[in-house]
Amino acid sequence: MKRIVAVFPDAHTVVLPDDWPEGLRDDISVFESLYRWLVLERRVAPERLHDRTYAGAGIARELRAAERARIARRTKLKGKRLDAALNISDLGSGPQTLFAGQPIQGNVIVVLPDDDSIDRGSSHMLQESRVAKTRKIRDLASGADFGQWLISNVGREDPVGDLAHDVVHDPDFPRDARHYPEALEYLQSQGYCLGAQNALAEAWNEYLARYPERAVKAAWCERCARAIVELPKGVLVWTESGGFEVLHTCCVQGVPRCSIDLHQLFDGPDLGGLNAFANECGAPSELVARLEARLRLWGFGARRRRQTKVYFIQEPKDGAIKIGYTSGPVERRRAALQTGHPEPLRVLATMDGDRSTEADLHARFGQYRRKGEWFAPHRELIQFIAALVPKVPRP
Numbered sequence: 023m024k025r026i027v028a029v030f031p032d033a034h035t036v037v038l039p040d041d042w043p044e045g046l047r048d049d050i051s052v053f054e055s056l057y058r059w060l061v062l063e064r065r066v067a068p069e070r071l072h073d074r075t076y077a078g079a080g081i082a083r084e085l086r087a088a089e090r091a092r093i094a095r096r097t098k099l100k101g102k103r104l105d106a107a108l109n110i111s112d113l114g115s116g117p118q119t120l121f122a123g124q125p126i127q128g129n130v131i132v133v134l135p136d137d138d139s140i141d142r143g144s145s146h147m148l149q150e151s152r153v154a155k156t157r158k159i160r161d162l163a164s165g166a167d168f169g170q171w172l173i174s175n176v177g178r179e180d181p182v183g184d185l186a187h188d189v190v191h192d193p194d195f196p197r198d199a200r201h202y203p204e205a206l207e208y209l210q211s212q213g214y215c216l217g218a219q220n221a222l223a224e225a226w227n228e229y230l231a232r233y234p235e236r237a238v239k240a241a242w243c244e245r246c247a248r249a250i251v252e253l254p255k256g257v258l259v260w261t262e263s264g265g266f267e268v269l270h271t272c273c274v275q276g277v278p279r280c281s282i283d284l285h286q287l288f289d290g291p292d293l294g295g296l297n298a299f300a301n302e303c304g305a306p307s308e309l310v311a312r313l314e315a316r317l318r319l320w321g322f323g324a325r326r327r328r329q330t331k332v333y334f335i336q337e338p339k340d341g342a343i344k345i346g347y348t349s350g351p352v353e354r355r356r357a358a359l360q361t362g363h364p365e366p367l368r369v370l371a372t373m374d375g376d377r378s379t380e381a382d383l384h385a386r387f388g389q390y391r392r393k394g395e396w397f398a399p400h401r402e403l404i405q406f407i408a409a410l411v412p413k414v415p416r417p
């Protein structure tokens with residue numbers, strides 16, 4: 023509602039009196055009473071009020087309930103026939119409840135100036151919501167790897183935004199880094215300040231929270247500083263001096279007081295095993311918290327969502343492109359769609375996304391829709407798909 027008023031500064035914004043809709047005339051519809059009241063009490067121009075009056079969801083509900091009661095009193099209709107009579111009355115004269123395709127929020131009534139400006143304002147707002155949706159889609163598509171995701175955060179007014187800005191101007195930053203320590207090592211070797219290093223940790227956590235399925239788990243051995251990629255070759259040790267160490271099995275010296283194989287520790291999807299182990303060793307909670315933060319940056323404990331994908335599949339004969347989504351393998355979906363198509367269908371691209379992403383895309387390319395989920399291969403759609411296809415990696 024705020025947005026409507028911003029777009030139409032000359033609109034009448036009206037709050038109904040508390041006693042509405044009691045004591046209204048019974049022989050005209052509640053909506054008609056509303057318009058008469060608007061004209062008499064609020065000095066609204068009387069022309070085409072039905073088309074110019076917009077009501078927030080709460081008020082619209084109240085008005086409909088009052089109109090339903092009025093029709094019931096006068097006609098003795100009941101049930102479905104009463105509902106039908108109410109719908110006819112509402113569609114014929116009730117205020118609008120959608121604006122630019124969106125339900126109106128708030129307990130208020132707005133009367134817009136005239137038809138022309140309604141069209142203008144409505145297309146302005148449609149445009150706005152299209153821009154917002156495009157941003158959301160671009161956002162989803164922007165994370166093929168950590169570097170791409172980070173760069174898409176340029177313009178944020180926080181340390182992550184600052185780091186993104188630095189990385190844009192640094193062609194050597196390892197944009198395809200799969201592990202946090204790789205990126206951190208680069209920052210350290212290039213003399214990035216501590217603030218930037220902290221921002222990297224923040225960014226990495228945010229990235230993993232957003233794309234948990236991309237977490238590539240690996241630990242780093244504290245003795246030899248090399249990665250422990252195969253978990254059965256690593257252990258977590260509680261040392262004599264009272265500290266945690268992550269080590270290659272072969273790098274362990276002496277007999278630790280307490281130790282656990284990494285693959286045992288990380289059997290499940292979260293870090294639940296860590297607390298049990300820490301209790302067993304009697305480790306203080308701040309050490310556990312610090313270790314946990316480090317493990318999370320290493321990709322452990324990332325919560326996995328059920329991974330769903332939006333796909334773009336093309337029919338070769340007339341080039342039509344289906345935009346759909348699936349929670350299973352895209353190839354299986356393609357094979358299922360193949361039935362009924364004589365020529366081989368082709369998967370053009372996929373992106374992370376769910377049903378709402380799919381709906382956004384259908385709306386965005388709605389003007390090119392041919393039938394169902396099939397769209398004409400318009401340049402705009404092809405360009406969008408091309409942007410999703412991963413670039414050839416640098417040598």
Ligand SMILES: [Zn+2]
Nearest residue numbers: 243246270273
């Ligand atoms: Zn080692």
